[in-house]
Amino acid sequence: MVKIYTSVSFTLFLSVFGLQSLYASKTGYKMPDKSYFIVQQDTTKAKKDLSNSIKTDTIGQMVKALQKFKTVRDTINIRSSASVPNLSLQQIIKGNLAGVYVQEPNGEPGTEQSMLVQGASGLLFTKRDIYALQPAVYLNGVPLVQDNPFAFDVQKYDYNRIGPATNLLSQIDIDNIQSIAVVKDPLELAKLGPNAANGAIYIVTKNARGGLRDISLNSYFGFVTAPNVNTVNGVYENNFRKPFYQKYASAENYADYASYLKDSTNTSYYGPSNWNDLYYKNTPIVSANLGITGGGDRANFRFYGSGTENAGNADDTKINRYNLFFGINMAPFKWFTISSTVNAARLDRFRNKSLRDRFAETRYIPDLSSPLSPNSSIYGGYLTENEKNVDNNRSSILNGNLVLSAKVNKVIISSSLIFDYNEGVRDYFTPSTLMDGVSYVSNYFGYSQRLSVNNTASYKLEINAKHTVDFEIGQSLQGDTYKYNYARAYNGPSDYVKLNLVDGNSGSGDYLNTLAAGGFYVFRYIDKERNNLMSFFGAAKYSYKNLLDVSLLLRRDGSSNGQPDSRWVTTPAFNADFNLKEQFFKDNTVFGKLNISAGWGRNIRIFLDDRYAAGPQYRSENGWFEEPTIPGYGGRLGINRPYESGFIGYGITLPYAERTNITLDASFFNNRVNAAITAYNRDDKNQIIGMPVPFETGYGLNHRSGMNINNKGLELMLNSLVLSTPNGLSWNTIANVNYNKNELKALPDGLTEVIIGNNKLVVGKPVGSFWLYTNNGIYNTNAEVPAGRTFNGIEMKAGDPSWVDYNGDNRIDGKDKILTGDRLPKFVGGWNNTLAYKSFDLNFNFIFALGHKAINQYEATRYGFINREAGNDINSVKEVSSWQIFDNEKAYPIYNPWSDVDAYRVDQSLFLENASYMKLRSVTIGYDFGKTSLFKKAGGNLKRAYLYATAMNVLTITDFSGADPELVNYNGYYDGANLTIPRTFVLGFKLDL
DSSP states (O other): OOOOOEEEEOOOOOOOOTTOOSOOSTTSOOOOTTOEEEEOSOHHHHHHHHHTOOTTOHHHHHHHHGGGOOOOOSBOOHHHHTTSOOOSHHHHHTTTSTTEEEEOOOOSTTBOOEEEESSOSSOOSSGGGGGGGOOEEEETTEEOOOOOGGGGGGOSOSSSOSSOOBOGGGGOOGGGEEEEEEEOOHHHHHHHGGGGTTOEEEEEEOOOOTTOOEEEEEEEEEEEEOOOOEEOOHHHHHHHHHHHHHHHOOHHHHHTOOHHHHOTTOHHHHSOOOTHHHHBOOEEEEEEEEEEEEEOSSEEEEEEEEEEEEEOSBTTOEEEEEEEEEEEEEEEETTEEEEEEEEEEEEEEEOOOOHHHHHHHHTOOOOOSSOOOSSHHHHHHHHHHHTTOEEEEEEEEEEEEEEEEEEETTEEEEEEEEEEEEEEEEEEEEOGGGTTTOOEEEEEEEEEEEEEEEEEEEEEEEOSSSEEEEEEEEEEEEEEEEEEEEEEEEOOSOTTOOSOOOOSOTTSTTTTOHHHHTTOEEEEEEEEEEEEEEEEEEEEEEEETTTEEEEEEEEEEEETTSOGGGOEEEEEEEEEEEEHHHHHOTTOSSEEEEEEEEEEEEEEOOOSSGGGGTOSOOBOOOOBTTBTTOOEETTEEOOBOOTTTOEEOSOOOOOEEEEEEEEEEEEETTTTEEEEEEEEEEEEEEEEEEEEOOGGGSOSEEEEEEEEEEEEEEEEEEEEEEEEOTTSEEEEEEEEEEEEEEEEEEOGGGOSEEEETTEEEETTSOTTOEEEBOEEEEOOSGGGSOTTOEETTEEOOTTSEEEOOTTOSSEESGGGOEEESOSSOSEEEEEEEEEEETTEEEEEEEEEEESOEEEEHHHHHHHTHHHHHHHOSGGGOOOGGGSEEOTTOOOOOOOOTTOTTOTTOSSBGGGEEEOOEEEEEEEEEEEEGGGSHHHHHHOTTOOEEEEEEEEEEEEEEEOOOSSOGGGOOTTSEEOSOSOOOOEEEEEEEEEEO
16 A cells, blocks of 8 residues: 555644643643644554554654644654754754744754744844744753853854854754654743743654554665865966956065965965865765664553764764663553653764864964965875864763653643753863964863753533533743853963863862963863743633634743843733634535634743843953953952943843734645645844943943844645555645744834944844945046045045945945845745655655845955955964865956955945755655565564665755855855755665564
8 A cells, every 4th residue: 555644733732831841631641732743654554553552651642642633734744854864953844844944054064053933033143142042842842951152251253152062953863753843823832931932843752652562773874975176276366366466466565475375386385286185075974773662551661772973074074973762651550640751862073173163262363374285295284283183072961751640530630850951071182283382272061951840730621512621720840050161271281281181189279170280371261050930820721612712821930030020920822713614614525624723922031141130240351352251360260340241230121922823724625735824923022132332331232121023924834645546656745935024123212223243233124134335336446436435434546346325425434334135034945745656755855945145255255365364363264175166156346455445345235145045955765675575475573674765965056156055154144164065875774673
């Protein structure tokens, strides 16, 4: 029989509070209304398997309930996705969940990625901004705690968070996943509380089921492939600079010509350019896992273990992941159940050896006048020296739950203990031979932990056959802790001292700092933050026949990160579902289902930083402009007013999010076509923003409440069984499209605009708009320059850009910069197709993001080579990968690179590009030998023997001139420093016994 991916939905009432347990129903499992899943198995077999589930099966009972429902929304086709070697949750979700935009700005495996649900609720100007915009991720009801951005307080650069900087959602192994869904319904998010202010992602693992015994073995092997590279050497660079020198250079400029390009006989730069053979490589990847499920009606279990080695195609980057999972369900009494899951993961990441990342970590910029050579023999010597480096980068993760549920008469009582703990360690060393005679060592240890206790009680009142009311009350207590210890040290006695080891003498003053005892110059940083959340809720759901459901919710949340007079907030929510099919089209054969639902809800937001709760305060900020994070002098810690990080006063209240959704969903043609359209409006109000203050105050910023951001849009989801031929061809297609419009609605104190660094916010405009000068050609002669025209007080001359003078005052300055473009796409979505014929199947998946822009900072830096080389700062770094050209590179005007106006400055429309793209992200072809007559005649318990081949990142369609439009940083700038997302090929098998 050909397997058909049937579409199902369900509306189980979820009890939630604080982090919100997913457990507490008479079946032992609760999931949210408006979350939908796909069962990828034969319908008849599914019913047989599900009928074997026991009441004690916490996760299995959720699967049992799926057979009752008929619609699909906001889910991932797990079966087709499981054959694609995605490493992280973000990669699994990309393009597969409506309204979720995934940013993967780096192809280096294990690096941090982001998800935005229905637009950005805050600013996107720095790397740390993205942390506050992430949705909550629930793994078997456990809200996973992520790294806190407070470590950026002690960093000089914004590229990577100190420590491992590993994507903790790489712990997810899709072969152990039963379902993934996104929750955007206002009522359900209000039930989840403050954790879900940005939306929520639900992940349910495969778990034990009563009477079901099976063994699964899955493995794949493949390669990430090196890209085709057009390498260049000093000849190309010299020819690139020649037009600038011929047109504008003086004798003094020629005298200062880049030293590494002056001698054309220097084979280091004018010899063969074959560095790519050492930098880009075809690298193997491999994964294997084993799952065992067993037990009976009174007790059952599932064990799962896996190992994965995933690699990048450049700079010898890779990550090793190890997973262990155990789940158990027990029923000591008919009225009492116990369920528990424990998940453990280890992530060992082998990071890049890029100059930029090393300089950002060491905060030390050596002489950059001689960049890395493109010649493999010279570059190989540099790599040999790099072998003296130490970079131990590992993360350990442990999470799980214990759920007790009892049914006393008609009252169901549930209590759960939920925990999540992750810790990261990074030991780093760079020898003096790579640091102009100064060695460097740093050590980082940090952890994030979450502990929650949840209690609920529910009661179903059946008034009569037509009217029922479900009541539920609950309480939760959640505690989050974030901590790190970080030390960096310089100029040790020799390059043989690479690690900060405890000397074992607890009575010594240097017990925990042998680096200082060894002569290193040491800086130490220690920080710890805590946030406690207490929540109470009450909910009621009224149902009238199969026609109408009305739900109401009232929550009371208290956060320790709020100021004392505003820590407690009450948040309501409601939702109504109306069955149009039952009321108006009961006898209509076209519609299998036609529902409309509408809801509104509010969530408070928890501050990620506890400093807002303290009011006016002192900070340890004794540095200077180039090094603001120095905590003290002469080995002594000092404190002062927070002049650098900004003043925080009283009257700061907790921000909150309000959502309104209206959804129409339907099924047609005997449920072969399922569609849903949602209109949403989301207001994120009362947010904190650092407002500029007069220089005379001594402060850089004043943090104020009052920023409001609105996102509104439409979502369209479609699931169709296009073809279904018995023992023949079938075709199932799933598509989703999201349109989102972002707008800044308000600023503190009634202001209509504010400038933050090189960004500007204007009420009525998107928060992701770029603030740029508008290019209008070039002044070829001094006569073309309007008399008296200046740029920020500098007289403009021939060779300068002709920027538009919008206000007509003959002065080009900030008043002539305009907001244009948007960092985030207006349209995102995906299109997934599965074709099957007998034992064969073919799956291909497209993703797209349209309507956003990016600044090509890479080209701005390349054309502005004079300022880059004169600056000798981290923006002047020239990686070995810069010795290449791209087929679709743009040609820019020949401005005067020596001009004082900085002709190739990045904040101009010249470098603004369309970053829209469509990708054929994966293609999989497979064959199930378990269906063949040979295997059927052999008998035994073989359920599936599936062999498949998958190709990833097959094709990209874009106008973007960089290597890949996805490699744009969170702030909308493409700097060309991140590794490419590799094209990957794997061959794998899946056995189910």
